[in-house]
Amino acid sequence: xxxxxxxxxxxxxxxxxxxxxxxxxxxxxxxxxxxxxxxxxxxxxxxxxxxxxxxxxxxxxxxxxxxxxxxxxxxxxxxxxxxxxxxxxxxxxxxxxxxxxxxxxxxxxxxxxxxxxxxxxxxxxxxxxxxxxxxxxxxxxxxxxxx
Numbered sequence: 001x002x003x004x005x006x007x008x009x010x011x012x013x014x015x016x017x018x019x020x021x022x023x024x025x026x027x028x029x030x031x032x033x034x035x036x037x038x039x040x041x042x043x044x045x046x047x048x049x050x051x052x053x054x055x056x057x058x059x060x061x062x063x064x065x066x067x068x069x070x071x072x073x074x075x076x077x078x079x080x081x082x083x084x085x086x087x088x089x090x091x092x093x094x095x096x097x098x099x100x101x102x103x104x105x106x107x108x109x110x111x112x113x114x115x116x117x118x119x120x121x122x123x124x125x126x127x128x129x130x131x132x133x134x135x136x137x138x139x140x141x142x143x144x145x146x147x
Contacts, residue, residue, distance in 0.1 A: 005061035007073055009138045012053045062103060062112040064126055066133040076103045077135045077143045078114060084128035093130060117144060
């Protein structure tokens with residue numbers, strides 16, 4: 001991973017109406033001394049005005065791309081199609097019945113991890129799978145329900 005890349009899930013209110021959207025690194029964010037989060041940039045309704053946010057969630061790029069070359073971020077939902085079994089030179093990818101999983105940072109293992117939605121007690125390193133990005137937890141919450 002050459003650069004630290006991120007996206008930001010933003011929730012805000014304009015004239016009493018709730019809004020939400022995903023922002024990328026083209027925006028900048030500021031925490032004011034009074035504790036308010038503000039941003040400025042092309043995603044704002046008025047790009048010349050600062051926007052105050054109700055909630056911001058920073059999600060970092062994992063450094064991995066899916067089989068379609070789409071960047072995978074923290075909070076993404078993926079369809080795992082193959083996973084690596086074994087150790088070092090003795091490992092190989094095994095095709096599996098595709099299953100949905102969520103990507104997150106695993107503090108205990110100190111790596112990006114995916115956990116199958118149907119069996120959330122387990123999980124595996126993200127580096128050990130071939131997958132397809134199918135959405136994220138904010139824009140596609142309906143995908144969190146495993147069918």
